[in-house]
Amino acid sequence: MNFNKPNNNFNDREAKVCELLRKNYELDEIARIMHVSLHTVKSHINKIKRMNLN
Numbered sequence: 001m002n003f004n005k006p007n008n009n010f011n012d013r014e015a016k017v018c019e020l021l022r023k024n025y026e027l028d029e030i031a032r033i034m035h036v037s038l039h040t041v042k043s044h045i046n047k048i049k050r051m052n053l054n
Helices: 012-022 027-034 038-053
Strands: none
Touching: 012 027, 012 038, 027 038
16 A cells, blocks of 8 residues: 555544654554544545545
8 A cells, every 4th residue: 555645535533643654653652642532544544545546
């Protein structure tokens, strides 16, 4: 998965997840940094993946 590809359809949270993934943060670290659950981070990633497939 390429999280470097810019996509104007990402909301602020999805863009932040991409940024942190590019910096090699683990999912649980991203959740902690963003003050959300691990489930929420995974949901953002799934939406990002779907958007990149289109």
